[in-house]
Amino acid sequence: MDLNGRKVMLVGGAGLIGSHIVDKLIETPVAEIVVFDNFVRGNKDNLAAALRSPKVKLIEASMTDRAALDRAMAGVDGLFLLASLWLGECVNDPRSAWEVNTLGTWNVIEAARAHNVKRIVYSSSASVYGNAVVTPMTEEHPFNNRTTYGATKIANEQMFRAMNEQHKLAYVGMRYMNIYGVRMDYEGTYVSVIMKVLDKLFAGERPVIFGDGSQVYDFIYVEDAAVANVLAMQADCVDEFFNVGMGIGTSINDLVLKLIELTGSSLTPEYKAEAQSFVTHRIGSTEKAERLLGFRATTPLHEGLQKVVSWRLAQRGIHA
Ligand SMILES: NC(=O)c1ccc[n+]([C@@H]2O[C@H](COP(=O)([O-])OP(=O)(O)OC[C@H]3O[C@@H](n4cnc5c(N)ncnc54)[C@H](O)[C@@H]3O)[C@@H](O)[C@H]2O)c1
16 A cells, blocks of 8 residues: 555554554655554553654544544554554453454454555464474464464454455454564563563673573564564555564573673573463564565664663663
């Protein structure tokens, strides 16, 4: 879809990925950007710079409120759906997982159809794959998921697919690997280690690694994930799912050593037993996103982590 003069909406646009998509969209010729978020996790600080743009409008409401979606969606051409309860939340409260992630997504689909929204970019997750059966995982990798969160993502993917097949709903889905970056919080199951390790290092304490640190993930910087979303909105292909990752595996041991190096610390990690482990091995193939969307992540891990360290140091300066 050509973005020129378009009105776009981001459901869940105040969160980590959504707020960076807003920043990228401001630089494009879109006419209006509506951020729809109930702030259960995202916050207004994430949008502080974006809200200075006359293009950006903020609506505080939940996607479980169908009437609020209807009011917000009038005239919208393109929609990014990012809102979701997170993995840990879905473990603790499976009913809310179902009501928010699945029924909420269905509300968005219904409202989008009622308002003739031309294209939806849906935020799925690499959680649909579970642990890797083969590496790198292509988009054909089986649904090996074993979490409530992943189950809601699979259900939503299937509903988008059915609505495309039966009603020509134009959508694509993004299966993010592990997104980290400026504005991240402590809730990301696989990436919060970055925040916790930095807190320890800044306090002069040994960082903690749960398990033996051999768990391997595909970390991708959030601004790259935002670029992937904008490209997915601009693309013509429909009914496709895309891995959004670097295609490079990094162990938790290596990640923590990089953070120790970047902060100039001489501390060594302390190992503790893991309370609950979900996925321990995940690296995505980047081939399909490159071929159909022209997307390739460009921020090396070292550079992305440096940005996070600088951001956290600045925050500590502000709050000191
Ligand atoms: N960050 C990752 O590593 C990662 C990995 C895989 C998938 N994802 C998926 O990508 C999407 C965005 O992730 P993120 O890291 O930016 O998450 P996030 O939690 O930072 O952002 C999601 C936003 O949705 C909002 N929200 C939640 N429920 C809502 C509701 N009922 N109505 C309106 N807004 C609501 C939250 O307040 C938050 O601002 C999510 O769907 C997530 O499941 C993220």
